[in-house]
Amino acid sequence: MAELQTEFPFTLPRGYVDDEGQVHKTGVMRLATAMDEIAPLRDPRVQQNEAYLVLILLSRVITRLGSVTQVTPNVLEAMFTADLAYLQRFYGQINEQGTSRVVVQCPECSKEMEVDLSSLGG
Numbered sequence: 001m002a003e004l005q006t007e008f009p010f011t012l013p014r015g016y017v018d019d020e021g022q023v024h025k026t027g028v029m030r031l032a033t034a035m036d037e038i039a040p041l042r043d044p045r046v047q048q049n050e051a052y053l054v055l056i057l058l059s060r061v062i063t064r065l066g067s068v069t070q071v072t073p074n075v076l077e078a079m080f081t082a083d084l085a086y087l088q089r090f091y092g093q094i095n096e097q098g099t100s101r102v103v104v105q106c107p108e109c110s111k112e113m114e115v116d117l118s119s120l121g122g
Contacts, residue, residue, distance in 0.1 A: 007029070008094045009026065059071050
């Protein structure tokens with residue numbers, strides 16, 4: 001019987017730059033639980049601004065980002081928009097499909113192939 005994969009590595013397209021100027025590009029995101037999606041709705045920041053929901057949600061499921069072991073909404077606020085967009089797509093893929101792999105079609109030859117989003121970096 002195959003074991004359920006619950007954690008997925010990823011590589012950001014640009015990378016999070018911390019206060020010391022260090023760039024963190026690789027990380028790990030775990031599958032979300034029902035509570036991960038419910039709890040942010042109670043957060044006053046989300047109640048004041050719905051756009052904050054994604055920051056709270058991602059901060060709950062990203063378990064590591066480079067040497068950063070506690071990814072907070074403040075860390076996510078400081079990310080480049082390309083990285084945040086990548087994380088949102090990655091979250092959707094692993095939680096909806098249960099894998100970071102997608103089937104794509106080559107625009108040149110129309111051949112289908114499987115690609116792992118975790119290694120693409122956007």
